[in-house]
Amino acid sequence: MDTDDLTPAEARVRRAFPRGEAVDFRTTDGEDPADGAGWGPERTVRATVLQSLLLTGPQRDGETASLSLAGARVTGPLELQYATVDHPVRLRHCHFDEAPRLYAGRLRELNLSESVLPGLIAHALRVDGVLRLTRARFDGMVRLGGAEVTGSLYLESTRIHAAEAEGPVLQLNQAVLGADLWAPGLSTRGQTRLTGASVSGTLNLRDAVLDAPDSVALDGQNLVVGSGVSAPCLRARGRLDLRGARISGTLDLLHASLSRPGGTALRASSSVIGELWLRGGDRIEGALNLRRSQIDILTLAPQKLPDEVYLSDLSYTALAPHEPAEKRLPMLERDGDGYVPYAYEQLAAAYRRTGDDAAARRIQLAKQRRHRRTLPWYGRAWGLLQDAAVGYGFRPLRAGGWLLSLLAVGSVTYGLHRPRPLKPAESPDFHPVFYTLDLLLPVVSFGQENAFAPRGWYQTLSYVLIITGWVLATTVVAGVTRSVSRQ
Template identity: 75%
Template sequence: MEINDLTPAETRVWRAFATGSHVDFRASDDEDPADGGAWGAERTVRACMLRSLLLDGPRQEGRVAALSLAGARVTGRLDMQYATVDHPVRLRHCHFDEVPRFYAARLRELNVSESVLPGLIAHAVRVDGVLRLTRARFGGMVRLAGAEVTGSLYLESTRIDVPDAEGPVLQLNQAVLGADLWAPGLRARGEVRINGARVAGTVNLTDAVLDRPGGTAVQAETLAAEADVVMRHADVRGRLELRGARISGRLDLSHARLANPDGTALRASSCVIGELWLRQGPAVEGAINLRRAQVDVLFLEPEVVPHWVQLNDLTYTSLVPHEPAGRRLPMLEKGDSYLPFIYEQLTAAYRRIGDDDAARLVQLAKQRRHRRTLPWYGRLWGHLQDVTVGYGFRPLRAGGWLLSLLAVGSVAYALHHPPPLKPAESPDFDPVFYTLDLLLPVISFGQENAFAPQGGYQTLSYVLIITGWILATTVITGLTRTVSRQ
């Protein structure tokens, strides 16, 4: 393209390129590029001119050429597919009539911050620096699948509004970022896809609003983040899908709102996470799926847990904050079936911090939950163990029953001595030891075989004998269970 073919506005941009000078067509700093469709020829540049400039523009010795443009209307399609551009490309506060194409291009820097675009096609783009889309507004899909950025990708307060899109509105699947995915305040109406992406730094989605009700708002299966994934105060309307993700630092969902009432709100199954924080936010609307996940620190407040959770084979080293067992147990009851492993995990977490009382309560709850899966005779025997000795976790309860029965028997037989079987050979009657003889199935004080109660007192003796056997059996069963666990 010859300079004689350029408009005055394009000539200004062409000449500034050689020295890397900045060209700003804006009349004021608060202009809205959304109104750029009405801008006149004095601030309009053709996309074909920008392509020629980037591929074969003028150079000035001793200066770094760069395209630095603000407040322009770009007409036509900026098609840079497969191009190699050795100069920074900064098109800020601009209005694009058509979707730019950077498919498989190689760039030093791309910056379209604060611009308004109908979309962006940049699959497999390679940026040897940073890619800035800060506060840009997109009316169509942003396609960065397979992108490779040696620095950070900036999406602060970026807006992507494509509610009826057939596919994800932001594609970052298989992208490789050498630093951060920095997107606090991102607003996306439609699916955000980050499947298989690798981020050497932090994924920051603080204050983001990710809106796809009834569908998947964030698809981040097998995401690999070397630092943190931060979603503080985020508002996710739809499923947050993290199956198979690897997050070395923390997945921080503090103060976040997760809402997918008719399905799964958070799926982090088969993940490996350093720390998972679900705290100081409203209760999750929808299910949580943490099956087969491995978490070092699970920071989970009971108030955040929804009515349905899946914890099959979830492993964690520590559970914070420290809460009484009574506040943690409802979480284990919200699944669809009896899962012994989840009770053992919670028990181990309490034992690691020395709270043996809470650990015993969890084990007792486990036995009660298991009882509901048994046939009627198993449930009956379980109820007997529970009432008498609390499945061995409350052995003092058996002592209370024995003392109560001992008192009843001693008073009854003290008021009415049973007649001796052999008066000449019988020892002196002692109501306390006679009752103990009936209650204790192993120990004998010589009283039971020497006297024969009659009528109702004989019935009382049968009751004491049967109750003693039941108490002894349940105590032995409970102690055996306790010893076997230890």
């Protein structure tokens, strides 16, 4: 580097570099780097000067060289493709005329916090430390696909608004983070891509705003998070896609606003999640897809659910909060896959694990009624009969009520109009109650039915009692069989 060609501002930066001293060109604490295009030569530094310092800059024995610059206007592209930089790079509150190019570079630390940039090109970047973009503002794409950061990536209150971007505005696909992805308050206008990314710690999206109304707001397919995803009060316009994600801890979407009318607002199909929290805040606008996922604890408020859900092969161990079965059943009625028997079994099992057997029976009864709608007319007719008689075996006392009612009708009728004996000399004494029981019970015999023969309308009544007794017996046996098989 020819020191004679340096401006006073650049010479100041060069003198501070070997001692690791910070250079701050700011005149006031509240100045906005967005106005940096108008800053004069007294605080303008060429990117080539910074590049030369980082690669071949002077060093002093006993000192740790570093580039620490604030409040500067950086002109030209900062080119560090494939470069290895052994010094910390801190360029805070700066204004960049062009997007830095760090493709496949290797750095100790990179801090661009509070700076304004037209973009960042850093595919396959490796940072042996932390990467800080806190409160930075980007007017173009941030490309960190395949990046590897041994520490955390900080995107707290970062704004990425790329109006003319072709593709995701924030690319972190296949990125590997050794600690956290810390992005509370992140604001993106366009797609955020996290496909195949791995976050060893926590993914924090609290109060983030992800805006891609006609597309995918967050593409996190096959995302792996070692701890959990904290996204309370997240606002996402566009699909939140977590298909195939592996989240060991909690996926926290408390009070989150998820909106994609006419499409899928949240897709977490084929995922493995420790806990999913979906409650509080506005109702989901768009479909909810949890097909084939495995969730240990599903916290799902009924009022949060949209009109369309997909729950085929979803399995969960516990369901919270504890709500009456009547509030949970509409969720299964809205399933876009139609009648899904397994969904009813899962819900009934969840209630059984909490000891609420009455709610579990109501769900099993609702399952049979839903299944009935899929049958041909004769199957539906038989199902209606079983439902009315004993509630498909889940209302066994109903059969007792029917039997007592028919027993009363038969006993009174035949008590007032005794049937004639077939063999008067050999017939036992007539007893209307036991005669009616003989007609109703298909197996038990008290010797009355074969000894007496009613006539006319009373004979027709005896046929009705016999047929009704067989129907009740069949439905009771079917219900008991189902109960035994469930146990």
